[in-house]
Amino acid sequence: AQSVTQLDSHVSVSEGTPVLLRCNYSSSYSPSLFWYVQHPNKGLQLLLKYTSAATLVKGINGFEAEFKKSETSFHLTKPSAHMSDAAEYFCVVRTGGYNKLIFGAGTRLAVHP
Amino acid sequence: DADVTQTPRNRITKTGKRIMLECSQTKGHDRMYWYRQDPGLGLRLIYYSFDVKDINKGEISDGYSVSRQAQAKFSLSLESAIPNQTALYFCATSDADDRYNQPQHFGDGTRLSIL
Numbered sequence: 162a163q164s165v166t167q168l169d170s171h172v173s174v175s176e177g178t179p180v181l182l183r184c185n186y187s188s189s190y191s192p193s194l195f196w197y198v199q200h201p202n203k204g205l206q207l208l209l210k211y212t213s214a215a216t217l218v219k220g221i222n223g224f225e226a227e228f229k230k231s232e233t234s235f236h237l238t239k240p241s242a243h244m245s246d247a248a249e250y251f252c253v254v255r256t257g258g259y260n261k262l263i264f265g266a267g268t269r270l271a272v273h274p
Numbered sequence: 275d276a277d278v279t280q281t282p283r284n285r286i287t288k289t290g291k292r293i294m295l296e297c298s299q300t301k302g303h304d305r306m307y308w309y310r311q312d313p314g315l316g317l318r319l320i321y322y323s324f325d326v327k328d329i330n331k332g333e334i335s336d337g338y339s340v341s342r343q344a345q346a347k348f349s350l351s352l353e354s355a356i357p358n359q360t361a362l363y364f365c366a367t368s369d370a371d372d373r374y375n376q377p378q379h380f381g382d383g384t385r386l387s388i389l
Contacts, residue, residue: 170314195377197380202382202383203382203383204278204364204380204381204382204383205317205364205366205380206380207377207379210377251316251317261319261322261332262317262319262378264316264317264318265316266314266315266316267314267316
């Protein structure tokens with residue numbers, strides 16, 4: 162069975178410093194992985210998706226994630242945090258062939274001036 | 275206009291009441307989903323529908339029912355609301371083509387409080 166674990170429930174960084182949000186997955190076959198972001202009072206917006214074409218995936222707003230099969234990880238990074246990045250981030254794995262998603266518990270990112 | 279619209283955005287009601295949450299989409303997607311979000315638990319799937327005649331239970335369907343009135347409309351009902359159904363509810367849609375890892379597109383959510 163597939164599952165996803167987000168290793169940090171809260172991450173706090175200073176504006177202009179790097180962001181690292183950690184995600185480990187469990188899958189019996191090649192997974193489909195996504196990162197979504199949720200800003201306050203808004204729905205979830207897709208940041209990026211892993212399609213097996215490349216292990217380093219670039220998303221919107223300067224985010225990227227690297228798929229590491231040996232470590233079963235799909236960590237999200239950004240070189241320089243901006244105040245507008247403060248939000249909750251979800252790592253998601255897709256199950257089977259019917260686009261059913263399993264969500265991690267979320268990581269709340271705080272960005273300080 | 276939003277591609278996936280949920281109404282109402284907020285609702286406060288009492289235990290035992292029947293509640294309907296509505297979702298409509300203009301994306302032309304065949305697949306629609308209902309999730310609930312609770313703090314620290316991420317989103318969990320309640321029901322999903324692959325087309326008007328195909329409705330399936332998700333992992334937490336007890337106490338909920340759905341209706342797919344048209345390709346663009348998918349409503350979620352709580353027949354007799356209870357306090358532990360207080361949550362943030364999301365509707366989502368996706369394209370039916372599974373070949374390209376299609377993402378799901380989410381509405382802005384309905385915050386439901388049951389007293």
